Amino acid sequence: MSENVKNMIGKVFSDIADAIETGAFGERVRVGVTLLGSEHGVDNTLKGAELAQKNNPNIEVIAIGPKVDTELTVYEANTEDEQHSVMESLLSSGEISSVVTMHYNFPIGVSTVGRVITPAGGKEMFIATTTGTSSAHRVEGMIRNAVHGIITAKAMGIAKPTVGILNVDGARQVERALNELKENGYGIEFAESMRSDGGCVMRGNDLLTATPDVMVTDSLTGNILMKMFSSYTTGGSIEAMGYGYGPGIGQGYDKTVLIVSRASGATVIANAIQYAGDLVRGKVSKISEAEFDAVQKAKLCDVTAALTKKDSKKPAEEEAEVVAPEAEVVTGSISGVDIMDLEDAVQALWKNGIYAESGMGCTGPIVMVNEAKVEKATEVLSKEGYVQ
Incomplete structure (x- = not known):
């Protein structure tokens, strides 16, 4: 029997023994957690990490930070920048599958x-x-x-x-x-x-x-x-x-990095670690x-x-002043116009000869027109892309 086969068999029996001891029958995920940065101190973060390990036998929690008295595996780092560097290295190498941290800068997107x-x-x-x-x-x-x-x-x-x-x-x-x-x-x-x-x-x-x-x-x-x-x-x-501020998601971004606040207590940190493990399994x-x-x-x-093209065209379109039609009673209302488009929607109706005013209803912005012109005004606003 080759040495590789012996090692494989040994690992299988070791994994079975671990599963029996911990109850972790299934994929065991290694989740990192950085210890430095909390407003409540390292002990608070460590308590959350140990709580997550105790409550989640399918997760192996890896601590990243200063030397502490714990049974968790610890990768030493003594500043926030250093622990982020260590965590990124562990993610890249596959030593950990996900990580929970604080005050981390994601790329735009x-x-x-x-x-x-x-x-x-x-x-x-x-x-x-x-x-x-x-x-x-x-x-x-x-x-x-x-x-x-x-x-x-x-x-x-x-x-x-x-x-x-x-x-x-x-x-x-x-x-x-x-x-x-x-x-x-x-x-x-x-x-x-x-x-x-x-x-x-x-x-x-x-x-x-x-x-x-x-x-x-x-x-x-x-x-x-x-x-x-x-x-x-x-x-x-x-x-x-709760479970913290969650994973960074973006097109082409393949790291599973979850954020907790500097104000997060041990329970939230423990929940965030569970969240991190569940996302990897999912x-x-x-x-x-x-x-x-x-x-x-x-x-x-x-x-x-x-959307961005429409915004860039606004200044040129606004050069020509739109004159309001003759005022009339406006008891009809049209909802569904975004607050940022409200005045533009009113002017779109003016351009089409419909007197309108902007207003605010209990559910948000509204365009007010004469009751008899609600249907026509809605058609205009729909054509212009202000309502569906």
């Missing part, structure tokens, strides 16, 4: 998908996204955030995640773009708001009840939401709930590759290019 537990019914929800920048263009960034959220949810075992768009600036443009991608063949399932008027644009109530599996927003808003969901029981002093990198391939086939680049 990569943003993180948070995972929270909502208070109304204890339901989980993904927030896309929470750190990083998917695009320098706000609306394009949110469109890509939706894809990042779908990728993460699928990797976590949700075959057809429902998607809602938080009612922030740009939401209606994002809705139109995602519908265009769906019409082009991209498989996206929209959630329906719990409010009586429905639709996939989500209200604050939908945040609390986790109406969609994936809540799409800009990263700055998502970051605030993560802090609120994770620390509303502590007064903000420590993040005590083959997040393969799903990401397949999902971006599908959305590109649905002409993602054309859809986003049209």
Whole structure:
């Protein structure tokens, strides 16, 4: 019997013995965690790492940081920059499959998908996204955030995640773009708001009840939401709930790096490590590759290019002053226009001889016109791309 065969047999029996001892029958994932950087000290992060190891026999937690008293394997690093260098080396070599860290700079195009537990019914929800920048263009960034959220949810075992768009600036443009991608063949399932008027644009109530599996927003808003969901029981002093700010997702990005806050407590750090292991087992990198391939086939680049082209043309179009038609009573309203397009939509109607005013209803921006001209005005706004 060759030495290689003996070694292979020895490893098999060793793995079986480990599985019997730990209960870890299945793929064991090595997840790194950096120890330095927490506002609550190294001991807090180490406690989270040890808790994750205790609660997840299918995960081997690897600590990266200063020498500490622990049974975990530790790769020594004594500064934040050094521990990031070590973690990147371990990821590249395959020594670890994923890592949880703090204050990490992702390239433009990569943003993180948070995972929270909502208070109304204890339901989980993904927030896309929470750190990083998917695009320098706000609306394009949110469109890509939706894809990042779908990728993460699928990797976590949700075959057809429902998607809602938080009612922030740009939401209606994002809705139109995602519908265009769906019409082009991209498989996206929209959630329906719990409010009586429905639709996939989500209200604050939908945040609390986790109406969609994936809540799409800009990263700055998502970051605030993560802090609120994770620390509303502590007064903000420590993040005590949820799974952290999540994995960096982006086209062509193949590392599984998850972010936690410097304010994250041990429980959140432990949950983030579990999240990291689950994403690896869910083959997040393969799903990401397949999902971006599908959305590109649905002409993602054309859809986003049209948005940026429209913005660049605005100054030239605004050179010619538009005169309002004669004022009339405006009791009819048209919703679905994005706040950033509201005044442009009004002027589009003026150009077509329809008097209109901008307003704000309980569900967001509205264009107000004469009741008898609602249908015609809606046709104009639809043709101009302001409503669906």
